[in-house]
Amino acid sequence: MKRRPVEGSISGGRIGEPAPDRGDAAEMLKVQTQWMEDFKPLARAARIYWGAGSVIATLAFAAVLIPLSFLENEAAGWAMLVLLAAAAGVGWWITGRRWSSWGYAERERDLLIRRGVLVRRLVVVPYGRMQFVEVRQGPLDRLFGLASVRLHTAAAATDAQIPLLTESEADRLRERLTELGEAYAAGL
Amino acid sequence: MQPASEPPEDTGSDQWRRLHPLSPLLRSGRALIAALAIVANQIRVAVDEPLLAATLVVVCVFVAGSYGYLAHRYTGYKTSANHLEARVGMVFRSTRRVPLTRLESVDIVRPVFARLFGLVEMRVELASNAGSEIVLRYLDEQDADVLRSVLLRRVRHAAFDSIQEPGSDARIDDRPAERGIVTVPFGQILLGYGAARVLVPVITCGWLALIVGAVSPTAGLTVLVAGAVSLPALLLAVGKVLDGLHGFTLLESDEGLIVRRGLLTQLTQRVPRHRVQAIRMEEPLLWRPFRRKRLIVDIAGYRGNRPDARAETAVLLPIAPPEVIDLVLVRVFDDLRFDGSTFTMAPRRARWRLPLRWQSLAVCWTQRHAIVRSGVLKRKIDIVPHVKVQSVRKTQGPWQRRLDLASLHIDTAGVTIKVSANHRTESDVDELIWASRRHDELSRSRNVL
DSSP: OOOOOOOOEETTEESSSOOTTOSOHHHHHHHHTTTOSOOBOOOHHHHHHHHHHHHHHHHHHHHHHHHHHHHHOHHHHHHHHHHHHHHHHHHHHHHHHHHHHOEEEEOSSEEEEEEOSSSEEEEEEEGGGOOEEEEEOOHHHHHHTEEEEEEEOSOTTOOEEEEEEEHHHHHHHHHHHHHHHHHTOOOO | OOOOOOOOOOTTTTSOEEOOTTHHHHHTHHHHHHHHHHHHHTHHHHHHOHHHHHHHHHHHHHHHHHHHHHHHHTOEEEEOSSEEEEEEOSSSOEEEEEEGGGEEEEEEEEEHHHHHTTEEEEEEEESSOSSOEEEEEEEEHHHHHHHHHHHHHHHHHHHHHHHSOTTOOOOOOSSOOOEEEEEOOHHHHIIIIIIHHHHHHHHHHHHHHHHHHHHOHHHHHHHHHHHHHHHHHHHHHHHHHHHHHTTOEEEEOSSEEEEEEOSSEEEEEEEEGGGEEEEEEEEOGGGGGGTOEEEEEEEEEEETTEEEEEEEEEEEEEEEOHHHHHHHHHHHSTTOOOOSOOOEEOOGGGGGTOTTTGGGOEEEEOSSEEEEEEOSSSEEEEEEEGGGOOEEEEEEOHHHHHTTEEEEEEEOSOSSOOEEEEEEEHHHHHHHHHHHHHHHHHHHHTTOO
16 A cells, blocks of 8 residues: 655755745755865875875885786886876875865864765764764874874764874864863763 | 652661572572482482482482582672672682662562572672673562662662752652553464464475475475474574563553563563663564564663663563554653654655665654654664764765765664664755754753753
8 A cells, every 4th residue: 555655844844845935044044054064174194195005005016017017028018007107196086085075074063074985974973972082093193193083972883083184183173072072961 | 859868777787698598409400400310310220229329319418408508608698888799609709899879770580490489589780891790599579679679779869860950859769669551462472473483484494395395305305304303493492582571561660661571580671761762663574464563672871971881672562552552652752743644755766776665764853753764574663862863974875976865874872773764865864964953952952851
């Protein structure tokens, strides 16, 4: 038995269709522009960090494959060189896309983190739900002066992590989020 | 409401109190049965040499009895102003001392053998670690009640401290009044849980044997034999489930709901209202003609503002008709305004992504709750209060981006119920997130938990 769905109403309007004569136009505008915050990017050094990582990986392949193909014949060798150079270029570009897809925005009552190129993800974590903030720094990160910030809520599935910020920014975020977390602290 | 006066100290609270004298006998119950079985086996030998057999039996009884008696002397519990102590064992002694403020729950369990003698087992669980608990086997029912009320007073003091506003009064009862809500008749449980789970595999096996047997009779016979061999295991598993749900009774107290269930071992589960993170209504395919549903809750503990490690899932109603489900739902979420009809379905273009399932996806956002429907064979309706939402996620894969769809995921502190509103219009998802945050903030500003 097929039942026609009854259109529910959220904040006074119909879902899935733009309401032409919505009472609260200001409200609608807020909803539509809620993601157009100023998302802060990761540290610039992170772009080089990731880019360099991909180029080095390509070089590792090159170090093995190019001499082998040159051994075959010269044409194959040059072809392999060109191919791997192109791969390095593509890798650089992809890490660039990846870097620019990361963003975080500190709003009035919550934190937004967005990431992902193919699968785009956005997580909204209210300040009151933050249990604690963790700053992590691997050995390589320390070389570049980078650190990553991770938020924990009571939910295990909360995936709120900002990798590779500058150390000062990571510290600042941790202080600010801990403060805000305690200010807005909410029970379970 | 007047503040409660301090409870009178338990008489003799400085002394070690012993468990019931029959305890060692009951604790070694299983060992005794095994021993008796071995003895019965050797009955032939006993008949031949009655004197030897009798001596052996007497010696065994004496050894076991004296060990049991001595161990019993050294096992006991003691409550003081701030602690509960329990000690066990004579050779390998172990003493556990628990500050009363760390107590989480005090449960009374009635294993079948203990019940014959009017004894109960008391489990005291601690706040932090699921592993650390004190189990007292076995106490006289009256002693258990006295101990439980003493402990619960302290527990409730602490719990009230963390959820009440400072300065307001709290009424702390000796024993909260429990009002029965519903008892699920065993016939329904048997049909819903037993019949389906036994009949479906049996019939499938039968059909499989027929089909395979048409090709080659020996193979068909093999299938039948395999099925027959695994039948006892199946029956045992189903029997366990049925035993766990036997006599399912739902009661209500001031703090929340209480579930009592079990045949061989009676369990009492407490569902404090403020700890319910999400509720799921499930309707398996075979129950649909009878309009029966099941209710599951996710409970997460907390102490003040910090969460506990203990989160669990409890069955609130194993099988019930719609009227009872509505009744119980309102008891848990008393501000739930939902009549099951104002669902908004996923857009038509979701059929390119989930051709068979898209029509079952629907959401309904009310002022206080987020309600998501999903599932074709086993229909699920998840209800999460906006104030219990820990974080909200929006995801969009490349295929979804093509179709201008996105998915919404709600993260709660519960472990089992994962709420996702999949494949809705992207602007829908934005609006749902916005509304969820708005309703959450409004509720909090009105100080509604």
